[in-house]
Amino acid sequence: MHYSLSFAVAVAATFLAETFAIPIVVTPGNEKDVIVTAANTINGTEALEVPDDKTPLTLSFYNNFDGGQLNAYVTGLDPSGTVVMLSADGGWLYPDPKGSQTPVAIEGNVAIPLNGAGQTTGFDLPDFLSSGRVWIAEGELQFFTVVDGNGKAVIVEPAAANPSDPSSAVNWGFVELTNTKDSGIFANISFVDFVGLVIGMTLTLQDGRTQDVIGLRKNAITDICNDLRDQAAQDGQPWDKLCVTDKDGKPLRVLSPNLYLSLEPTAMETYYEDYIEKVWQKYSNEDLTINTQTDAGNVACRVNGQALECEGDNRGYVKPTVLDIWGCNSGPFGIREEDNAVHKAVVPRLCAAFYRTTLLVDGGNVQPSLGADSYYTADPTSHYSRLVHKYEIDGKGYAFSYDDVNPDGQNEAGVVSGANPKLLHMTIGGFAT
Known part of the structure; x- marks a missing residue:
């Protein structure tokens, strides 16, 4: 999880109001072009328990990539809650913004070169890590630091949606990682914001058990861009504009629709209107059952006037906008601290149903109950x-923030987890198939 800056809102608002020539062609800038937002910053937390005994996690990387030199980077929070990066010498590097509220380049050797094609590189983390990311890049990424409103250091990470970011011309991806003494490891491949460098992973626990998330095919970026172009030609929506290219037209990454809307706020704003009206009509006359997958069990919901209301829920759900659906964190899907357990269970399941457009298909009156074969089969959809x-x-x-909402026994999210991890092995450039 990444944390916001108190002063980032005004800066971000200025950025989000801008529009760029699309398709997006990157033109890397310098530190003056760095945009500080909640989406690309990580700052400290309250101190965690510092363990007396350290159980380092080994990271390893198999290079199955056809391109140039690969470098790995690690960012996150140490057990004291302080932001850190891994230094190439094997220890934590603590960024020092020297009191600056404008981005300062992080100094130090934080790029860890990976061995060439067909070879494996490995190293141990010096301690437990939370809110972490393991970045892999073809070339070098640039990280920056600033102070937050409490005078603490914040790491400003490369921003996929900023075409002038100093790292914008670099092909990169990451694995999200938390490994703590009490809870063990949780790692996932996330495409919530964008699709970039192809990465798969295998977790090995101390008892020898393994878990795989194989990830994307080798040439997935080009294939996705080609299919998005075909989809745009079919329905007239700007799906092709999600692709970000270098100056020669080579695809670098694919932005998620919610990230694209940060650049073009009015794009596709009526995309779900007819669908939402049909949902409202259907569930004005019959129950929508939400399986909370908690002690609350099944909850009956029905449209009453302008809002969908659920039994035992402290508040109802108004009609969402396209940004509400794609972001799953605003409008009716925003969660407040005072919301009760039923509401906090309904939100992810209801937004997942809208996002995957499963509310009107056969069996869609119970959420979640349908398998992956029913996702994205209706029109419109993501x-x-x-x-x-x-x-x-x-x-x-993860292709959106609640991709871990599935019927019991299924998993779309691409998560590996467990107590007492031994090795997190990443394959760069696609698993052999």
């Missing part, structure tokens, strides 16, 4: 997520 899952070898990997 063709970004449809295509991401199409080109995932095993169908796993």
Whole structure:
């Protein structure tokens, strides 16, 4: 999880109001072009328990990539809650913004070169890590630091949606990682914001058990961009504009629709209007049952006037906008601290149903109950997520924030987890198939 800056809102608002020539062609800038937002910053937390005994996690990387030199980076929070990066010498590097509220380049050797094609590189983390990311890049990424309103250091990470970011011309991806003494490891491949450098992973626990998330096919970025172009020609929506290219037109990454809307706020704003009206009509006359998958069990919901109301819920759900659906964190899907347990269970399941457009298909009156074969089959839908899952070898990997909402026993999210981890092994450039 990444944390926001108190002063970032005004800066971000200025950025989000801008529009760029699309398709997006990157033109890397310098520190003056760095945009500080909640989406690309990580700052400290309250101190965690510092363990007396350290159980380092080994990271390893198999290079199955056809391109140039690969470098790895690690960012996150140490057990004291302080932001850190891994230094190439094996210890934590603590960024020092020297009191600056404008981005300052992080100094130090934080790029860890990976061995060439067909070879494996490995190293141990010096301690437990939370809110972490393991970045892999073809070339070098640039990280910056600023102070937050409390005078603490914040790491400003490369921003996929800023075409002038100093790292914008670099092909990169990451694995999200938390490994703590009490809870063990949780790692996932995330395409919530964008699809970039192809990465898969295998977790090995101390008892020898393994878990795989194979990830995308080798040439998935190009394939997704081609299919998005075909989809745009079919329905007239700007799906092709999600692709970000270098100056020669080579695809670098694919932005998620919610991230694209940060650049073009009015794009596709009526996309779900007819669908939402049909949902409202249907569930004005019959119950929508939400299986909370908690002690609350099944909750009956029905449209009453302008809002969908659920039994035992402290408040109802108004009609969402396209940004509400794609972001799953605003409008009716925003969660407040005072919301009760039923509301906090309904939100992810209801937004997942809208996002995957399963509310009007057969069996869609119970959520979640349908398997992946029913996702993205109705019109309209998120063709970004449809295509991401199409080109995932095993169908796993977060394509939106609530991709972990599934019927019991299924997993679309691409998560590995467990107590007492031994090795997190990443394959760069696609698993052999």
